Amino acid sequence: MNELADQLAHPLLLPIVIAFVAGAAAYVLSRLWPMGCRLIALAASLLVLGSGICIFYRGDELVGWQGLTFGWHWMTLTPDISLTVNLATTMLGMVVVIGSAAFALLITIYSLRAMRGEYWEGKYYAYLIWALGGACIVGLAENLLVLLVGWEIVTLMLFLMISQGPRDAKAGGAKTYGILGFADACLLLAVALLATLEGGSANWSLSKVHDVGSLGSLGYVIYALILVAALAKAGAIPLHTWIPAIAKDAPTPVMAYLPAALDKLLGIYLLATLSLRMFVVDWPLRVVMMVIGAVTILAAVLMAMMQHNLKRLLSFHAVSQVGYMVLGIGTGTVIGIIGGLFHMINNAIYKSNLFLMSGAIRRATGTDEIENMGGLARLLPVTFVCGSISAVAISGMPPFNGFVSKWLVYQGTLQVRQTSPPLAAALVTVAVFGSALTLASFVKVMYSAFLSPAPKGAAYVTDRPKESVFMAVPMIILALACVILGLWPGLMIDNVLAPVVGAGADDVTTANLAVQTDGLGYWSATQTTGLILIGLLLGLIFVFLFTWKKRIRVVRPFLAGEVAGEADDRWRVPGTHFYETIGKLPIIGALLKHGEAGAMDPYHWSQRHGNTFVQLLRRLHTGLISLYVAWALGGLVIILIYLLLAART
């Protein structure tokens, strides 16, 4: 008993135990005391964050990185295969733990307002904390089997959270569970296959390096299976469709928490662990990954541009951005991998913030449809500013964080030219153009939601909705993170990413506040931003001197001689019309139409063809007993023949 207590007190178990105990407490209290659930969720995410940070620093300074490990032997199945719980800290794993805890904390604060009064509020907090616990297991796991357990917990919590939504989200939930369940099954299969290799369960260790090529075809199969799991969780094409499917109906905090933040961290973490630690990846596999990344970037962003529902639009961007991470990691170059991992962190920050923005908009207007919004810049100034910063960051505009990571990915991709110049040129073009399309999509959002006039008769204009403090604080923190990581990318690159990748001194330097990559690129965010600010100041002083003592006269807008009243819909151009020209272009228009019809969706195919198969089976089940007896006899005959054949040999 004492031994168990000792083991439970191990620092690495701390965040996991806290999360699961707190989750259970919240679940028990869910009906009785919602306020208690809120407090528990807040306290638990704070404690997990704190314990994560403690592990990070103690591990760094006192114990040394590889020293902080936990191992508990559970049982031995065969001489080769034994089940053990192994935990260890790695730099990237700690990023997952600390990042997940930080997002859990911010989303909890946001939910204090957003989820207040929902009939399942208490349970929601329980699921949220359990999902955090699952993410901690994944981040700390040293063993693929342990990782799989955490992985499953997060999937299950996602499913529970989206199918509990206020509106009917069952279909999307089923699709999600279909795709993610399939991915988890792939991971399980990979675990089983690894155990059959020489060495048995020792192969599960994440720090054991396998060479894909030397394992033969089995190595590729195992790699592909884990790759499927990672890409489905992160949401890369073609396993992305669950994200848009749940976007409309799932509660916004859930979208901001799981598909936007945690699932990206976990999926890309597994991808990075798979490609950088577990396997030595060869060139064909890297090409596959890079192509998946590039296709994801382009296809998803084109779909996003055409969406009329804000959350659905954001969900397609959540897919598109994954492309940059997969592309960056797939390049196999130091700069590309740093860029890909940096993009994982940045994307979690601004994508989560954009979903929070959509939640604030929905709370104010009661709608997610872009054409029913408008004029919110005046009503929701904090949401507007934070949303704009995130939107500009996701579009990769300097000087925000999205720019730095995309810029690194471009350069990493360009380095692929050492093996294949045409591929490098094609991929970097796709990546840059995808970024321009992202900007287009968000110009539409900013215009429609915030800047365009409100639609006629919109109830929210007269209600004058106000910002909620609980919802504003997380948005402000995330927007600030976008700015800080954009201006001082060295914080992340020097302290976290370069050590993870094992970057040499020549690959990327961050001296003098500038990021310099090996003879390729140069970017000094602080100096450039400083100059822009100086220019802005000078410009404003200049304008101020000229307009001294002159007032700004407010006039009616020019409408080609017409007089328009307040909120006159005749003169309102909804943002949904912005890119109709593109939808009508040859080739691209057709692609978009097929995309919308589910041409890229394996779930859709399996539904269609699976249905035919099921119908066939149905026809055989007529209910006549003689037919069933015939079936049973037929089966018996087959078994007999098999046994006879087996007995002969």
Place this chain on the structure above:
Amino acid sequence: MNPSEIVIWFIGAGLGTLLLGLLLKWVDRKVTARVQWRVGPPWYQPMVDIIKLMGKETLMPVTARGTGFLLAPVIALATMAVAATILWRSLWDPSSPFLGDLIVVIYLLAIPALMTMLGASASGSPHASVGASREMKLLLSYELPMFLAILVAVARSGWTFQLGGLVTAQAQTGPVVFSISGALAMLIAIICMQAKLGLVPFDVAEAECEIMSGVYVEYSGPALANWLMTRAMMLAVMPLLLVEVFWGGLYRQAWWGFLSFLGRYVLLVVLVVLIRNTNPRLRIDQTMKVFWFGLTPVAIVALVLALIGQAEGIAWL
């Protein structure tokens, strides 16, 4: 480089580009006038226009979101000045990296367009909204062939994104434009420059006789003056970018180096003016088709030629 030096470069290059841009604006107006059998204005006319606009009062439509509407042109101007500083500095001293590389410049040059869209959106005018959507589609149109054309130069000049590196590489191997792929790429870049400058035949976002200056319809006084200055600077910066990336930059060791740079630079500006005076405006859908289905395949061909040339060591390809 210490901060004060950077700031001095910034102010010098910013103001210099502004004055140069206004002068080029005069070239534009003068040549246009001669093409149309008019006399044209004196050389200081664009500057006088700016000063006059500065003295006018600012009008703001009641539908506008004031802060964004008035801040957008100033941000655009400031960003433009930074982009200009990077380009001049890398032209003058290619050996040391400064502020940012080519990718940074491309993105900084997109910010004025972004600000145009935000300012237009913030004005609340339907003409401006249509203009903003067209501006965005225009940006999407030219960005793709433009980037492919730039990649040709990058591929031919040692695969670097650093502007100084591109200039230095061309000093050794000869300008990019003196090859089949380079010439094709430069041609595409010139057409993209026309679109980036928002001049005929690609002035869809303003289109005076269709949507009443579109994105700028509600701007007046100092705010409009800011936009005009930004566009004048763009007129000075885009040919500079092309000269640096495709046409060898500046040779500082002899007096004729400066003269040759000036010749190439002015030639590009005059080309812009001539294109603008001899073409009708395209509709936005036609524009997109021209760029995506006309120029992009040509740019891809140029890129393929450049890659073959690099792989096989054929310098003229």
